[in-house]
Amino acid sequence: MIAEILSIGDELLRGEIVDSNKSFLSDALLRIDIPTRFQTSVCDDPEDMTDAFVRAAERSDVVLVSGGLGPTRDDLTIEVLARTFGQELVLHEPSLEAMRAFFARFGREMAPNNEKQAWLPQGGEALPNPVGTAPGCLLEAGGALFFCMPGVPRELIQMMDEQVLPRLRVRAQAEGGGVTRVALLRTFGMGESTLDNELQDLAHDDGLTLGFRTAFPDNYLRPMAHGRNEAEAAERLAKLVDAIRRRLGSLIYGEGDETLEQVVVGALAAAGRTLATAESCTGGLVAQRLTGVPGASAVFRGGVVAYANEAKRDLLGVSEELLEAHGAVSGPVARAMAEGARKRFGADYAISTTGISGPDGGTDAKPVGLVFVGWSSQDEDVAEELLFPLDRARHRMVTSQVALDWVRRSLAGEPRVSPRYLGSRRS
Amino acid sequence: MIAEILSIGDELLRGEIVDSNKSFLSDALLRIDIPTRFQTSVCDDPEDMTDAFVRAAERSDVVLVSGGLGPTRDDLTIEVLARTFGQELVLHEPSLEAMRAFFARFGREMAPNNEKQAWLPQGGEALPNPVGTAPGCLLEAGGALFFCMPGVPRELIQMMDEQVLPRLRVRAQAEGGGVTRVALLRTFGMGESTLDNELQDLAHDDGLTLGFRTAFPDNYLRPMAHGRNEAEAAERLAKLVDAIRRRLGSLIYGEGDETLEQVVVGALAAAGRTLATAESCTGGLVAQRLTGVPGASAVFRGGVVAYANEAKRDLLGVSEELLEAHGAVSGPVARAMAEGARKRFGADYAISTTGISGPDGGTDAKPVGLVFVGWSSQDEDVAEELLFPLDRARHRMVTSQVALDWVRRSLAGEPRVSPRYLGSRRS
Numbered sequence: 073m074i075a076e077i078l079s080i081g082d083e084l085l086r087g088e089i090v091d092s093n094k095s096f097l098s099d100a101l102l103r104i105d106i107p108t109r110f111q112t113s114v115c116d117d118p119e120d121m122t123d124a125f126v127r128a129a130e131r132s133d134v135v136l137v138s139g140g141l142g143p144t145r146d147d148l149t150i151e152v153l154a155r156t157f158g159q160e161l162v163l164h165e166p167s168l169e170a171m172r173a174f175f176a177r178f179g180r181e182m183a184p185n186n187e188k189q190a191w192l193p194q195g196g197e198a199l200p201n202p203v204g205t206a207p208g209c210l211l212e213a214g215g216a217l218f219f220c221m222p223g224v225p226r227e228l229i230q231m232m233d234e235q236v237l238p239r240l241r242v243r244a245q246a247e248g249g250g251v252t253r254v255a256l257l258r259t260f261g262m263g264e265s266t267l268d269n270e271l272q273d274l275a276h277d278d279g280l281t282l283g284f285r286t287a288f289p290d291n292y293l294r295p296m297a298h299g300r301n302e303a304e305a306a307e308r309l310a311k312l313v314d315a316i317r318r319r320l321g322s323l324i325y326g327e328g329d330e331t332l333e334q335v336v337v338g339a340l341a342a343a344g345r346t347l348a349t350a351e352s353c354t355g356g357l358v359a360q361r362l363t364g365v366p367g368a369s370a371v372f373r374g375g376v377v378a379y380a381n382e383a384k385r386d387l388l389g390v391s392e393e394l395l396e397a398h399g400a401v402s403g404p405v406a407r408a409m410a411e412g413a414r415k416r417f418g419a420d421y422a423i424s425t426t427g428i429s430g431p432d433g434g435t436d437a438k439p440v441g442l443v444f445v446g447w448s449s450q451d452e453d454v455a456e457e458l459l460f461p462l463d464r465a466r467h468r469m470v471t472s473q474v475a476l477d478w479v480r481r482s483l484a485g486e487p488r489v490s491p492r493y494l495g496s497r498r499s
Numbered sequence: 500m501i502a503e504i505l506s507i508g509d510e511l512l513r514g515e516i517v518d519s520n521k522s523f524l525s526d527a528l529l530r531i532d533i534p535t536r537f538q539t540s541v542c543d544d545p546e547d548m549t550d551a552f553v554r555a556a557e558r559s560d561v562v563l564v565s566g567g568l569g570p571t572r573d574d575l576t577i578e579v580l581a582r583t584f585g586q587e588l589v590l591h592e593p594s595l596e597a598m599r600a601f602f603a604r605f606g607r608e609m610a611p612n613n614e615k616q617a618w619l620p621q622g623g624e625a626l627p628n629p630v631g632t633a634p635g636c637l638l639e640a641g642g643a644l645f646f647c648m649p650g651v652p653r654e655l656i657q658m659m660d661e662q663v664l665p666r667l668r669v670r671a672q673a674e675g676g677g678v679t680r681v682a683l684l685r686t687f688g689m690g691e692s693t694l695d696n697e698l699q700d701l702a703h704d705d706g707l708t709l710g711f712r713t714a715f716p717d718n719y720l721r722p723m724a725h726g727r728n729e730a731e732a733a734e735r736l737a738k739l740v741d742a743i744r745r746r747l748g749s750l751i752y753g754e755g756d757e758t759l760e761q762v763v764v765g766a767l768a769a770a771g772r773t774l775a776t777a778e779s780c781t782g783g784l785v786a787q788r789l790t791g792v793p794g795a796s797a798v799f800r801g802g803v804v805a806y807a808n809e810a811k812r813d814l815l816g817v818s819e820e821l822l823e824a825h826g827a828v829s830g831p832v833a834r835a836m837a838e839g840a841r842k843r844f845g846a847d848y849a850i851s852t853t854g855i856s857g858p859d860g861g862t863d864a865k866p867v868g869l870v871f872v873g874w875s876s877q878d879e880d881v882a883e884e885l886l887f888p889l890d891r892a893r894h895r896m897v898t899s900q901v902a903l904d905w906v907r908r909s910l911a912g913e914p915r916v917s918p919r920y921l922g923s924r925r926s
Contacts, residue, residue: 108512285515355791386844
């Protein structure tokens with residue numbers, strides 16, 4: 073089976089929005105072993121739409137259509153699709169009822185032009201939309217299966233998961249197709265080409281693929297395994313993931329949607345430990361990432377953003393002498409900041425950052441990109457010098473990632489390594 | 500002239516990345532009055548690519564091709580394009596030289612497979628790529644202009660701006676086409692439908708359009724003006740922008756790429772004033788946004804992320820009695836936090852946040868979504884109660900936006916209004 077994705081809407085062709093539906097749909101199809109061969113976007117124009125429908129039916133088996141299901145005159149998907157394949161539109165009473173109930177839930181009356189959304193092609197099947205007004209529609213026409221879905225990502229995602237994928241899974245199985253399972257492993261600290269070299273022998277088997285994706289400052293691994301059925305694919309994927317994990321060890325910090333800050337908050341909670349932060353160049357980014365995790369209040373005591381030297385002195389207890397002797401961007405000050413934060417907040421651990429994120433403020437001795445990360449626990453106060461020749465936003469981002477990764481590694485009893493692939497150097 | 504955008508690459512069809520190039524290219528074309536009628540993505544497959552090239556030439560005048568210019572065997576764009584239209588490939592010496600120089604700048608030797616990137620169709624024109632290895636290519640074939648660009652967004656954007664758009668502008672003018680100018684006005688504090696009602700009479704003239712775009716928690720206005728030439732379009736746009744500004748006043752905080760935090764840092768610098776922050780529920784987000792702006796160190800003294808009550812007491816001087824009498828999430832505590840931050844950091848102003856971002860921690864009296872924003876200057880200490888029934892991330896985001904907008908409004912002598920359209924209430 074070959075799939076095609078067809079997005080409809082003037083706003084796409086005017087470049088007003090970035091279409092994230094296409095990648096979501098293609099990724100979902102890939103997991104049930106249906107490759108996407110074409111992605112097309114056309115305007116709300118009957119002629120172009122007709123042309124696209126005809127062509128899609130000729131060359132593809134499954135066509136996922138998104139957009140153009142709204143109540144306005146511009147929304148023509150169902151009408152044009154029906155006309156293209158010689159179908160009448162008929163009022164689908166259950167969909168009309170569902171729409172009325174949807175509006176009633178929000179205490180609003182349904183506008184007359186919404187009724188149009190309940191008219192579906194005679195031979196079609198309605199696809200319920202529990203989170204919006206427009207029902208979707210499945211129509212088998214011209215030798216292809218057309219699934220029409222709303223363009224609103226939230227509605228499309230739910231309809232794809234609940235209505236479209238189950239129907240396609242049954243068909244794919246009936247045609248003897250297999251199943252593909254995908255995992256996402258999140259790594260920090262090794263470059264993509266090095267990862268590729270380290271792992272290239274692992275996915276040489278037929279039906280195993282190892283993909284890479286860069287999501288600065290991380291690199292994600294995307295192992296995929298194909299099998300004749302769910303169980304076989306799952307088993308093969310588990311083996312591949314296991315082999316990768318054995319090789320990379322603590323370089324992998326998380327799997328799937330799990331962010332580094334979620335891992336850190338979870339690890340602190342599991343250990344019953346608390347953390348504080350003292351940030352200069354990252355300016356609150358570390359604290360903000362931690363506190364974005366629900367439940368962070370149980371493990372995060374607080375932090376100081378100490379931009380001015382006086383703040384480092386008054387709020388973190390960094391001595392005037394230390395600041396004068398070494399400068400604010402130095403290992404001793406990073407250590408003192410971390411120690412000060414740990415004590416002031418009464419936390420078990422503290423992490424600190426001080427550096428020059430640029431674009432200005434660098435000198436020959438302390439160039440833009442230089443940064444010190446500090447760590448304080450009851451047992452030790454340490455700091456490390458790093459150099460990331462990156463723009464301000466990425467410098468701050470990678471520094472916050474190093475800081476959070478240090479917390480993770482310290483809690484796991486792993487050595488605190490720093491990324492070597494971004495031009496870093498150690499003192 | 501009708502344009503078509505053609506993206507090439509397996510990674511798109513596998514759903515591994517969201518293609519933001521298409522919206523960038525369509526938006527750029529719209530500004531020179533060339534509408535995009537089709538957007539298509541195909542795999543690195545010679546047959547599908549040939550088909551897409553032929554079809555694009557048939558139905559479009561301008562074809563912007565992205566991707567497939569790399570050095571690997573999968574990168575086939577130039578080769579297949581040349582073959583499709585019966586052109587030989589020839590080595591383009593200046594591009595080869597440019598590539599060698601590019602590698603030399605990074606102290607690396609050029610790999611042999613990079614040479615392939617300097618082979619271009621005989622009748623084509625090379626488009627220099629100063630930020631990457633692959634040159635682009637312009638080929639007039641099959642009745643259409645094909646512009647081939649790298650898929651890497653940074654390289655594509657620069658090549659579009661420097662090479663493609665100037666050439667297209669000349670052609671569009673020669674064909675008697677007009678010019679469209681677009682502005683972006685950033686507003687915070689009024690809902691999209693209210694904005695629409697307020698402004699709907701302003702863009703009724705022929706050639707004037709007023710678009711809207713939601714970028715939570717802001718709403719952007721996108722006025723467009725069409726003219727026979729650059730000067731006419733610019734004049735009409737300036738008039739429209741002026742009319743909108745007169746009507747909305749301080750609701751508009753910035754224009755174009757200017758973020759609220761940039762506006763705030765700029766206004767503080769212009770006034771020669773300094774700011775400090777005291778954050779509970781936003782957890783460093785306000786500080787992080789401010790310090791993301793280059794030059795923030797001149798106006799931002801620092802901040803405290805006071806998650807635990809002890810931190811509010813020890814680092815901000817909020818009294819135990821106040822915390823016990825009113826609770827941490829209260830107007831008096833918000834005021835005391837702001838006052839404490841202002842004094843501890845020796846700043847002219849301070850802003851504070853304390854609230855319940857959820858998903859847990861709410862009570863009947865203080866539900867999830869409740870938040871207090873506080874402000875302290877030498878003249879006043881104030882706080883306001885707001886309720887945003889949103890998820891954690893958006894609750895924190897809109898709270899940080901209110902806080903920054905208060906700073907902006909205070910510096911401008913404008914009243915501190917809060918958004919009314921997100922379910923907010925005032926005490």
